[in-house]
Amino acid sequence: MSFDVSQVKRDFPIFQREIHGKRLVFLDSAASAQKPQPVIDALVRVYSQSYANVHRGIYTLAEEATAEYEQAREKVARFINASANEIVNVRNTTEGLNLLAYSWGEANIEAGDRIVVTEMEHHANLVPWQQLALRKHAELAFIPVTDEGELDLAALPPLLADGKAKLVACTMASNVLGTITPIKDVVRIAREAGAVTVVDAAQAAPHIAIDVKEIGADFLAFSGHKMCSPNVGILWGRHEMLESLPPFLFGGDMIRSVRKYDSCWNDVPYKFEAGTPSIAEAIALGAAVDYLTALGMDAIHEHEVQLVQYTMEQLADIPEVHILGPSAERRGGVVSFWMDCAHPHDIASILDEEGVCVRAGHHCAQPLHTRFGVQATARASFYVYNDEADVDALVAALRRVVKLLKR
Amino acid sequence: MNGDLYREQLLDHYHNPENFGVLEDPDIDITQENATCGDTIHLTAKLDDEGRISKVMFEGHGCVVSTASASMFTTEVLGKTPAEIEAMQLPDIQQMLGGVTLSMGRVKCAMLPLEAMKKGLQKLAKSA
């Protein structure tokens, strides 16, 4: 590990507060991450020094805001090895995926076509495709998940063999199992069969290095708020794919010229950025990218693998705890579990009394929970600011759950 | 702070719920889902000749709050009219649970049995 976690923790002002008189142990970063001071500073600086609407004014302030907004786009592009004109600012991953389901989906999916997703998708990368399939009378097919929580990749080629599959949408990392999927293989197999590929990188971008050229997909989406930024989303698309797509939302900024009865569209990515964007948030995402890049994405991943390994070792000593998903080296910083003696709501409530924040529920992945025969799980997820002391607090609090609720 | 949620009284109801099961030939038969976690409660009930609740049973796997709430609810509402149940609100449930204050996230768990009963009574009124 090549960064000092205690120093990193000090970068996040929220860790100065207490919960119920206890130290804050934040283990819900998979839902949304905390923000470091440089990101907060970036927001404050924009609003106090260089805020104006972008792409419109020809006065100094507007030009400064526009320049910063575009510089942030370039930083995001470098972060995933893409070009700036392939980076579309959206609200979040969900909006990016819906953009594709409407813009690409309406133009390309017909009755009888097949859309392939996986059993481990977050609802954000399932429901838009499910509803597209229902609208178009297309078929929705699933790559199954094995008992170990891995994608059953052998099931993919048969779904592509008849040439009816037009799209394969797959997560890069599961928000429940933690599984890091073999995304390059999925994309390669899908593209060889002529299918368009969409990658949900919401749980990947904050935690592992992403190189869109290496992955080779057509589209990839992620959310800034899960990677230390305010809430902006990014949709990346290969330039020629973005060029070929019709716009999704219409209005200001996305047009080149408007006549009374027809209009011409602006170039990509602006064609997809209708209306005033989240300007300061997008600029602060640039600061978040700088922050994570300075820590090093490989070091972040390594740090999380170590924490997950330690967590799984510690939890193995509590027989009432059952962990879903693969071994530590095959996952990101997510550990979901259920307990014989306690409902996830009670786990989360009792942990909260100890200052430990975990999530309870189906984590927007109901079909996956059904697959494993559980209604809900509790989830601990880790990020750059978590350390072994946080895991120890989790484990101690779970022992308290057992003590309180086991009869 | 949820500390008082895990007092003995609620835990007793959680571990040994009253009226757990399904009534035969019920007047009310309703299943209600808690959208935040997917938990369901299956509530069956009978009314007496005056239209008052005379017997309630429930089944379903839930958390301490929803299970204890359902268990206590099955006796709390005995003898009540549909109008009286329709008028019940969160403070009534909190009082039933022994005066606990529920955090926002747990309100839905506690309210699940009451919501199910209200829905069941509305269904019954419509079918009458």
Ligand SMILES: Cc1ncc(COP(=O)(O)O)c(C=O)c1O
């Ligand atoms: C794998 C995955 N995909 C998509 C999303 C949706 O992200 P957002 O809510 O930012 O749109 C999430 C967030 O929970 C996620 O974990």
